Amino acid sequence: MRKKPAPDYLSGYPADLAAEVRRLIEQGLLAEMLLRKYPLPHAVRTDTALHDYVVTIKGAFLRNAGQLSKVYFDSRLHVVRNALGTHTSISRVQGQKLKAKREIRISSLFREVPLAFLRMIVVHELAHLKEREHDKAFYQLCRHMEPDYHQLEFDLLAYLSNLEATGRPLWAAVTAVTADTG
Numbered sequence: 001m002r003k004k005p006a007p008d009y010l011s012g013y014p015a016d017l018a019a020e021v022r023r024l025i026e027q028g029l030l031a032e033m034l035l036r037k038y039p040l041p042h043a044v045r046t047d048t049a050l051h052d053y054v055v056t057i058k059g060a061f062l063r064n065a066g067q068l069s070k071v072y073f074d075s076r077l078h079v080v081r082n083a084l085g086t087h088t089s090i091s092r093v094q095g096q097k098l099k100a101k102r103e104i105r106i107s108s109l110f111r112e113v114p115l116a117f118l119r120m121i122v123v124h125e126l127a128h129l130k131e132r133e134h135d136k137a138f139y140q141l142c143r144h145m146e147p148d149y150h151q152l153e154f155d156l157l158a159y160l161s162n163l164e165a166t167g168r169p170l171w172a173a174v175t176a177v178t179a180d181t182g
């Protein structure tokens with residue numbers, strides 16, 4: 001299998017931790033570890049299912065954060081640069097009122113990941129409805145919605161590093177469990 005050096009997804013973490021992940025990728029061990037920890041992909045495959053999933057989490061935590069106009073998987077989102085999704089606020093004038101139109105686009109690579117990773121990315125994008133920057137308040141809100149947020153973000157970035165290095169999505173061939181949407 002062709003291998004290239006992984007891009008620096010893990011630059012925000014301590015150097016020894018990032019080096020350990022790189023070593024596990026080079027030895028081909030990271031994939032196995034991830035599959036053991038997260039054996040199955042989720043079943044949120046369509047834009048409609050994604051929309052419902054996002055709206056359910058939003059309803060539980062951010063009821064007053066304004067309406068979402070659109071939620072969808074976007075295959076054009078560059079995996080490397082926009083893996084963490086994008087949140088768009090389009091302001092448009094309607095009559096005298098300025099209305100914000102809010103979209104959440106999730107890279108379609110998240111179609112074939114464990115539910116925990118999808119949840120993490122959805123929580124990330126929802127938190128941006130209230131907090132623009134990746135600052136303390138932002139991460140506090142993420143943890144409020146998903147207490148395991150930081151561990152999941154680390155595991156996801158380790159997975160993306162592995163994906164970039166090997167070109168092999170880990171859950172594409174695994175059958176989704178239909179009940180696994182909670």
Ligand SMILES: [Zn+2]
Pocket residue numbers: 084124128134
């Ligand atoms: Zn962000």
